[in-house]
Amino acid sequence: MTRVAYGWIVVATLCVTETVSWGIVYYGFPVFLQAMERDLGASRIATTGALSVALAVAAFAAVPVGRWIDHYGARVLMTVGSCLAAALLIAWSRVHSVSSLYAVWAAMGIAMAMILYEPAFAAVVQWFPRHRDRALLTVTLAAGFASTIFMPTEAWLLAWLGWRTAITVLAVGLAAITIPAHALLLRAPHAPPNARDVISRASQDATLGGALRHGVFWILAGAFALGNFTATFVSVHMIPYLGQHGYPTTFSAAVVGWIGGMQVPGRLLFVPIAAWLGAAWITGSLFFAEAAAMALLAAGALGPGLVPVILLYGTSAGMLTLARATVIADVWGRRHYGSIAGAMAIPTNLARALGPVGAALLYVWLGGYARLFWGLAASLAAAGLTVLVTEHRFAARTTAAGGPVASLPDGS
Numbered sequence: 001m002t003r004v005a006y007g008w009i010v011v012a013t014l015c016v017t018e019t020v021s022w023g024i025v026y027y028g029f030p031v032f033l034q035a036m037e038r039d040l041g042a043s044r045i046a047t048t049g050a051l052s053v054a055l056a057v058a059a060f061a062a063v064p065v066g067r068w069i070d071h072y073g074a075r076v077l078m079t080v081g082s083c084l085a086a087a088l089l090i091a092w093s094r095v096h097s098v099s100s101l102y103a104v105w106a107a108m109g110i111a112m113a114m115i116l117y118e119p120a121f122a123a124v125v126q127w128f129p130r131h132r133d134r135a136l137l138t139v140t141l142a143a144g145f146a147s148t149i150f151m152p153t154e155a156w157l158l159a160w161l162g163w164r165t166a167i168t169v170l171a172v173g174l175a176a177i178t179i180p181a182h183a184l185l186l187r188a189p190h191a192p193p194n195a196r197d198v199i200s201r202a203s204q205d206a207t208l209g210g211a212l213r214h215g216v217f218w219i220l221a222g223a224f225a226l227g228n229f230t231a232t233f234v235s236v237h238m239i240p241y242l243g244q245h246g247y248p249t250t251f252s253a254a255v256v257g258w259i260g261g262m263q264v265p266g267r268l269l270f271v272p273i274a275a276w277l278g279a280a281w282i283t284g285s286l287f288f289a290e291a292a293a294m295a296l297l298a299a300g301a302l303g304p305g306l307v308p309v310i311l312l313y314g315t316s317a318g319m320l321t322l323a324r325a326t327v328i329a330d331v332w333g334r335r336h337y338g339s340i341a342g343a344m345a346i347p348t349n350l351a352r353a354l355g356p357v358g359a360a361l362l363y364v365w366l367g368g369y370a371r372l373f374w375g376l377a378a379s380l381a382a383a384g385l386t387v388l389v390t391e392h393r394f395a396a397r398t399t400a401a402g403g404p405v406a407s408l409p410d411g412s
Contacts, residue, residue, distance in 0.1 A: 006187065007127035007128055007189070008135070009185060010123060010127050010185065010186060011124060011127075011135050011138050011139055013181050013185040013186060014120045014124065014186075015139055015141075015142035015143070016142070016177065017082070017115070017120075017181050017182060018116070018120050018139060018142065019143045019145060019146045020173070020174055020178055021082070021085065021115045021116060021174065022143055022146035022147075022150075023147065023149055023150030023151075024089070024150060024154075024170045024171075024174045025085055025108065025111070025112060025115070025174070026112070026116070026235075027146060027150050027154070027235065027256075027260075028154050028167065028170060029051050029236070030151075030256070031151055031154040031158060031239070031249075031253055032158060032163040032166070032167065033047060033048065033236065033239070033240070034239070034240065034243070034249070035163040036163060040095070040096070040097065040101065042098050042101075044240070044360050045357055045360045045361060045364070046098050047098070047101070048357045048359075048360050049102070049357040050098075050101045050104075050105040051105060051232075051353075051357075052353045052355070053105055053109065053353070054105040054106065054108045054109035055112070055350070055352045055353030055355075056109065056349075056350055056353035057106055057107075057108075057109025057110060057113070058109040058110070058113040058116070058345075058353075059113075059346045059347075059348075059349030059350045059352075059353060061109065061110050061114075062113050062118050062341070062343075062345035062349060063342040063343055064342070065077065065113045065114060065119055065338070066118065066119075066122060066337075066339045066340075066341055066342030066343075066345075067342070068338075069122040069126070069338040070122070070335075070336060070337070070338040070339055072188070073123070073126065073186070073187075073189075074119050074120070074122065074123035074126075074186050074188075075186040075187060077114055077119060078115055078119055078123070078182040078186060079183040079186075080114065081110075081111050081113075081114025081115040081182075082115055082174065082175070082178040082179045083175070083179055084111040084114070085108065085111040085112075085115055085174060085178075086171050086174050086175035086178075087171075088104055088105075088107055088108045088111060089167055089168075089170060089171035090167075090168060091104045092104050092105070092108075092167055093163075093164045093167040093168045093171070117140075117143075117321075118338075118345050119338075121139075121341060122337055122338040122341060124136055124139060126188070126189050126337075127189050133271065136322065137267055137268075137270075137271070137322060140263075140322050141267050144260060144263035144264040144267060144321075145260070145261060145264065147235070147256055147257045147259070147260025147261070148257040148258060148260050148261035149257075150257075151254070151257040152253055152254050152257055154166065154170070154253070155249055155254075156250070157169060157170070159249075159250070207336055210332070211332045211336075211340045211343070212343060216331070217343075217344065219386070219387070220324075220344070221344050221348060222347065222383070222386075223283065223287065223387055224320065224324050224344070224347075224348045225347045225351035226379060226380065226383045227290070227320050227348075227380075228351045228352040228355070229351040229352060229354055229355045229358065230290060230355075230376055231352070232354075232355025232359075233355045233358075233359040233376070234256070234259065235256055235260075236359070237359050237360070237363070237369070238252060239252040239253060239256060241369045242302075244369070245302055255306060258310050258314065259309075259310050259313055259317070260314065261314065262310055262311060262313075262314025262315050262318065263314055263315070263317055263318025263321065264318060265315060265318070266314060266315030266316060266318030266322075267318045267319060267322045269315065269319065270282070270318075270319040270322045270323065273319075281388065282319070283320070283384075283387050284385070284386075284387040284388040285384065286316040286319050286320050286323075286384070287380045287383045287384030287387065288380070288384040289312050289315070290312070290313055290316045290317065290320075291376075291377045291378070291379075291380035291381040291384065292312055292377070293308075293309045293312040294313075294373045294376040294377035294380060295373070295374070295377040296312070297309055298370050298371075298373035298374040298377060324344075324348070328341050328344065359372065
């Protein structure tokens with residue numbers, strides 16, 4: 001089987017395992033949040049803090065994970081990560097105190113760094129010196145349905161079985177699907193027939209130190225960090241927010257699920273729109289679209305008013321995920337992709353880690369969700385403006401790297 005053909009088997013494998021891993025490990029937490037609060041007798045800040053700890057651990061684990069994949073490939077690491085995640089899900093279902101919840105989710109942060117997007121993207125980039133954009137798009141399209149599939153399913157399991165038994169069932173499902181898939185199908189790529197040319201180009205790729213010395217890295221990291229904070233806030237706090245307005249958990253989970261589902265058409269639109277507007281303009285515009293969605297929520301959009309929120313926020317969040325997935329390889333090359341992606345994951349994942357408890361603290365400090373939504377709207381608009389103002393620096397860096405990000409070159 002040719003290199004490219006087997007590369008698409010790797011992509012198909014990751015389509016399944018990323019959907020399952022995100023759907024169970026990440027999107028399960030907000031569905032079970034209120035049930036955990038009642039059972040453990042804990043506040044929302046204390047409970048959501050466990051997810052924040054996990055995301056913070058995942059942020060710092062991203063660099064060694066990236067270095068491992070650069071040297072050894074993804075198979076062993078993602079297989080072990082799936083085993084660890086399944087075991088920790090079982091442990092989660094048996095916690096009876098806030099301290100044990102934190103212990104489980106601190107360890108879960110390591111598992112998340114080993115099985116979620118960063119290692120999956122690195123695995124894809126290793127296989128695709130060409131057509132990388134299509135391969136990454138395929139994985140993110142599939143995983144975009146994770147919340148749509150799993151959050152309503154988890155809400156149904158919660159109502160039927162209770163949160164502890166529901167998590168146990170999900171742990172078995174994650175283990176049965178992801179462990180054998182990672183172990184059997186995530187082969188490391190062999191050198192292609194034109195390896196000499198590939199190695200010659202790879203020698204020109206930026207090192208981690210070179211990427212960190214360029215201002216574009218920090219501009220992108222800061223913007224994506226704010227996007228991650230907002231994404232975590234929406235996924236974790238939308239259910240309690242709608243619950244305050246009398247909506248049942250099943251409906252609220254479906255709203256969050258459809259926000260995730262709208263990421264799919266957003267990702268499909270990203271390539272042609274980015275080629276038309278340019279990378280800086282499309283990225284800045286996406287932050288303005290997210291700001292508009294937050295402003296609608298701040299203004300009290302409920303019922304039918306949630307439809308434009310779902311459309312605006314879901315599509316823009318989907319495009320930002322794909323932009324983050326492609327920009328590192330397109331700007332800095334493939335050779336050190338895992339290490340550079342891991343470094344960028346530190347601020348972006350730390351922001352995601354701050355999302356659950358940070359938003360809860362802001363909710364208390366500001367006196368409600370409306371002011372919090374307005375604050376996010378203003379911050380996202382500022383991020384969009386920053387990206388637009390620095391457009392010339394962004395374009396200069398990507399041109400020096402061999403082509404503009406907006407055109408999404410094949411990487412050859």
